[in-house]
Amino acid sequence: MDRVFVERVAGDKYQIAVVDRGRIFAAKNPGTLATVFECSKLTPTSADDAQIFYALAPSIGADDFFVDFCESHRSYKLNHWSIVIKDRNIANLFQALEPLNRVHRLNLYSERHSISPEETITSNSKSLFSLVSFSDQRKWKTGILQRCIDSLVLLDHREKAKVYAVLDEEYRRIMRFKMETESDKLPDIRNTALVLFMRRIIQLLGLKNSHDPTIFHEIPAEVTKLVKVFRRNVPVYTKQGTPKEELSDILTIWSGASIKEISNEYQLEVNPVVIEGLSYMQPWLSHPEVLTITETPM
Numbered sequence: 001m002d003r004v005f006v007e008r009v010a011g012d013k014y015q016i017a018v019v020d021r022g023r024i025f026a027a028k029n030p031g032t033l034a035t036v037f038e039c040s041k042l043t044p045t046s047a048d049d050a051q052i053f054y055a056l057a058p059s060i061g062a063d064d065f066f067v068d069f070c071e072s073h074r075s076y077k078l079n080h081w082s083i084v085i086k087d088r089n090i091a092n093l094f095q096a097l098e099p100l101n102r103v104h105r106l107n108l109y110s111e112r113h114s115i116s117p118e119e120t121i122t123s124n125s126k127s128l129f130s131l132v133s134f135s136d137q138r139k140w141k142t143g144i145l146q147r148c149i150d151s152l153v154l155l156d157h158r159e160k161a162k163v164y165a166v167l168d169e170e171y172r173r174i175m176r177f178k179m180e181t182e183s184d185k186l187p188d189i190r191n192t193a194l195v196l197f198m199r200r201i202i203q204l205l206g207l208k209n210s211h212d213p214t215i216f217h218e219i220p221a222e223v224t225k226l227v228k229v230f231r232r233n234v235p236v237y238t239k240q241g242t243p244k245e246e247l248s249d250i251l252t253i254w255s256g257a258s259i260k261e262i263s264n265e266y267q268l269e270v271n272p273v274v275i276e277g278l279s280y281m282q283p284w285l286s287h288p289e290v291l292t293i294t295e296t297p298m
Helices: 021-026 046-059 102-109 127-136 139-152 161-169 171-182 189-204 221-233 243-255 272-280
Strands: 003-010 013-020 037-040 257-262 265-270
Touching: 003 046, 013 021, 013 046, 037 046, 046 139, 102 139, 102 161, 139 161, 161 171, 161 272, 171 189, 171 243, 171 272, 189 221, 189 243, 221 243, 243 257, 243 265, 265 272
Parallel strands: none
Antiparallel strands: 003 013, 013 037, 257 265
16 A cells, blocks of 8 residues: 555644655655644644545545546445445355445444554455455545544534444535535536536526525426436436426435425425534535645655
8 A cells, every 4th residue: 555644642632644655755855754734633723624634535535526426336425345244144245245324334433443554354264254354454444534524524523423424324415515505616627517517507496505495486498408418427327207307316416405396386305314414514625725744745
């Protein structure tokens, strides 16, 4: 592994650094292994949180808010590396395993995990148990998930298993909604186009955002045209149906909303887990111009 993160908590001080093989080889003074970033653990600033989040996020794909639009096997959830044994007596490997549910997530996140990879875990057991051991090697990813989420949420909600579980479940939907409503400095051109696209649909519906419960009377023809454009570009995630069904499908994919019909009028209804997750979040963290932890010359 070319990059390893290390951290230390000393009183109120939180310190984090990265040991990167490429940086060490390129350093003028190889004796300096890493740039140590330090901030308050109890009262970090938004700038501190942004430094930590954007340094760690690429390690688990937490900075790619649209990967589920591009790769059919990925989802809006964040943790895609942990697995659970459903039944040890089933011979078929794929039937014996299952993805994490809420209980599994609470159990996993109730423990504070390290952000650095541990020694390689090996197993001489049958293939099923070897696969579980392989999953256990990625507990450091769970640690990074915890640090990333801590950087995104309000101080009162940090280091709580329930908060980790909820935000893990609805991660990309929540982040896309925050990009739609809060982010003026979007990360890149592709994301800018997607966010502006959704903002245009919402504007044509006469709503403030994709969670606005205001009743609207019709789905304009221009919105239907935009929905067709979306379906052509993200075909694996949208089913063909009526304009209302297709728009509802896109809103669900985007930020967890759907459309319900009331006496020939329409209203958005939002997944309550998404609403809960948003209640934990602090304002949007813009990407720092320089990432001190990973980009500062040693």
